[in-house]
Amino acid sequence: MLKGENLIKVYSSGIISPVEKTAVDGVNIEIGEGETIAIVGESGCGKTTLAKMLMGQIEPTGGEVYFSGRKLTAMKRRELRSLRTSFQLIPQHPDDAVDPRWTIGRSVAEPLAIAGKMSREEIEDVVDGQIAEVGLGGELKERYPHQVSGGELQRAVIARAMTLEPKVIISDEATSMLDVSVQAHVMSVLKNLREKRGLSLIIITHDLGLARAVAKRTYVMFAGEVVEEGADVFENPLHPYTRSLLEAMEYSDIEDTVIEECEVPAGEHVGCRYYGRCSERTDECRKKQALRDCNGHKVRCINVDEH
Numbered sequence: 315m316l317k318g319e320n321l322i323k324v325y326s327s328g329i330i331s332p333v334e335k336t337a338v339d340g341v342n343i344e345i346g347e348g349e350t351i352a353i354v355g356e357s358g359c360g361k362t363t364l365a366k367m368l369m370g371q372i373e374p375t376g377g378e379v380y381f382s383g384r385k386l387t388a389m390k391r392r393e394l395r396s397l398r399t400s401f402q403l404i405p406q407h408p409d410d411a412v413d414p415r416w417t418i419g420r421s422v423a424e425p426l427a428i429a430g431k432m433s434r435e436e437i438e439d440v441v442d443g444q445i446a447e448v449g450l451g452g453e454l455k456e457r458y459p460h461q462v463s464g465g466e467l468q469r470a471v472i473a474r475a476m477t478l479e480p481k482v483i484i485s486d487e488a489t490s491m492l493d494v495s496v497q498a499h500v501m502s503v504l505k506n507l508r509e510k511r512g513l514s515l516i517i518i519t520h521d522l523g524l525a526r527a528v529a530k531r532t533y534v535m536f537a538g539e540v541v542e543e544g545a546d547v548f549e550n551p552l553h554p555y556t557r558s559l560l561e562a563m564e565y566s567d568i569e570d571t572v573i574e575e576c577e578v579p580a581g582e583h584v585g586c587r588y589y590g591r592c593s594e595r596t597d598e599c600r601k602k603q604a605l606r607d608c609n610g611h612k613v614r615c616i617n618v619d620e621h
């Protein structure tokens with residue numbers, strides 16, 4: 315339903331001597347209707363940039379995005395704007411998505427008020443239904459963001475996003491600031507909405523335990539590339555990077571395992587990008603690595619054999 319083909323994003327920053335940074339480099343990604351996928355990888359590997367390209371929020375430097383067979387990347391701005399409601403991003407900090415001076419009810423109603431297609435009473439009905447659907451009590455409508463808990467506010471943000479009847483929800487570390495039990499509650503709200511509404515869910519996370527628990531397929535990213543992808547990357551990890559993440563997980567509680575940020579060694583972009591950190595590297599790894607089919611999923615490592 316939503317597909318990115320060979321997506322590339324090069325950012326340019328600085329005016330006098332601009333510096334280019336390739337945040338995403340040739341990523342192919344796909345999500346079906348009602349499917350949940352996870353994108354995992356350390357900070358700065360390009361997860362958010364990839365998601366924003368899929369949503370049409372930022373223009374790719376290269377590659378195409380298709381949504382229900384239509385080429386998003388070829389659309390005029392107006393056409394794209396009308397499709398934007400199909401994609402809703404749930405950010406890490408719910409405070410970013412609501413106005414602190416507005417009641418929760420007003421914030422949830424805002425997208426419908428802007429759309430201008432419903433009467434006040436109709437909007438009220440949708441807001442009430444949506445607030446109940448995410449498991450919040452009606453009394454929260456009259457409260458301000460500082461008068462609710464982080465988990466409640468995040469559920470209100472989900473309710474707000476749902477008023478626009480999106481097809482795809484992208485959760486960008488949406489639960490990472492919450493306690494584990496609250497995190498589970500918010501995720502179960504998303505899961506229920508997915509089941510009930512046939513939503514597709516993209517979970518961007520540092521939390522391997524979360525990805526493992528909720529996603530049908532996982533994309534592991536490293537330095538702008540997908541290094542491994544499949545339904546069983548946790549059960550049958552092939553890439554040395556994925557294996558190192560999972561080994562780190564063994565030393566801690568699975569629920570608490572987050573990926574630490576690490577510097578990508580400079581000058582290693584010709585061959586395998588993991589070369590500088592890989593304990594299994596060979597001379598062959600200095601060559602550009604392709605993402606290839608292997609043992610039921612895809613891996614970008616020349617040293618992995620079919621078995």
Ligand SMILES: Nc1ncnc2c1ncn2[C@@H]1O[C@H](COP(=O)(O)OP(=O)(O)OP(=O)(O)O)[C@@H](O)[C@H]1O
Binds near residue numbers: 337360
């Ligand atoms: N607007 C921008 N201009 C220049 N560089 C950017 C811009 N946005 C992101 N980057 C850089 O692109 C790279 C990828 O960023 P991105 O936010 O996509 O990573 P991420 O994997 O989502 O990280 P995190 O988990 O920390 O949110 C980073 O090195 C970041 O500094």
